[in-house]
Amino acid sequence: MKKIFSYPLSVLFCILFLLIICIFHPIQYICFNVFGYKAHKKSVDLLSFFEMAILSMLFSSSEVEFKTELPEGKPLIFVSNHQGLYDIIGITWFLRNYHPKFVSKIELGKGIPSISYNLNHGGSVLIDRKDPKQALPALKRLAEYIQRTNRSAVIYPEGTRSRDGKPGIFAASGLKFLCKYAPDALVVPVTINNSWKIFRYGKFPFGIGNRLKFTIHEPIEVKGSDFNTLFEKTEKAIVGDIVQSRE
Numbered sequence: 001m002k003k004i005f006s007y008p009l010s011v012l013f014c015i016l017f018l019l020i021i022c023i024f025h026p027i028q029y030i031c032f033n034v035f036g037y038k039a040h041k042k043s044v045d046l047l048s049f050f051e052m053a054i055l056s057m058l059f060s061s062s063e064v065e066f067k068t069e070l071p072e073g074k075p076l077i078f079v080s081n082h083q084g085l086y087d088i089i090g091i092t093w094f095l096r097n098y099h100p101k102f103v104s105k106i107e108l109g110k111g112i113p114s115i116s117y118n119l120n121h122g123g124s125v126l127i128d129r130k131d132p133k134q135a136l137p138a139l140k141r142l143a144e145y146i147q148r149t150n151r152s153a154v155i156y157p158e159g160t161r162s163r164d165g166k167p168g169i170f171a172a173s174g175l176k177f178l179c180k181y182a183p184d185a186l187v188v189p190v191t192i193n194n195s196w197k198i199f200r201y202g203k204f205p206f207g208i209g210n211r212l213k214f215t216i217h218e219p220i221e222v223k224g225s226d227f228n229t230l231f232e233k234t235e236k237a238i239v240g241d242i243v244q245s246r247e
Helices: 002-035 037-058 085-094 115-121 132-149 173-181 195-199 227-240
Strands: 061-066 076-080 100-105 125-127 152-155 186-193 211-216
Touching: 002 037, 002 115, 037 061, 037 085, 037 115, 061 085, 076 085, 076 173, 076 227, 085 100, 085 186, 085 195, 085 211, 100 132, 125 132, 132 152, 132 173, 152 173, 173 227, 186 227
Parallel strands: 061 211, 076 152, 076 186, 100 125, 100 152
Antiparallel strands: 186 211
């Protein structure tokens, strides 16, 4: 019954989502090319606000919980489980004060209004998962960027999204590279719950009546930490807070 009811709501959601990203694409272009980084950042914040707001069309909502206050003026590396597109949108909005830049697959950098433009021009890096040699310089560039600017990077060590909310295998290599070239950073575990339910039926229709939750855990200092211990603590914090659905 829920799936049947979701069809008309999903059509409305698609129309609004496409309208928003099409409207904000030229806005981003103007902000970036005429007014610079700060204006572009504000346009992206506003874009993510509207993208989160239209979740109400699916009778869904979102919230964020900070386990502790995060320091400003320090480079941060947000490490999160991955469940779907709204992971990126939610982190962009809820963590906007920390200027999050993403390690994203190269496919998202092509052809998606607003989203591709931001990934290509907002400081994020796009990696080809089939070409590790291309990924390493990109990760190094991002790490050096956050080290220099005291902004933040976001990485999903599972590599691909979970289709049922259950965490996949966490790969350490990307995070290890970021830590190496951003030694002053703090690693911040992030747990995302229920984002996958938006796509529980596949690409269409969308799941309805969901409550997305983003939990921001206590940060871990990179400097002075053994990486294997740091990685283990990070994975444990993320996975330990994932709610296993009975659906």
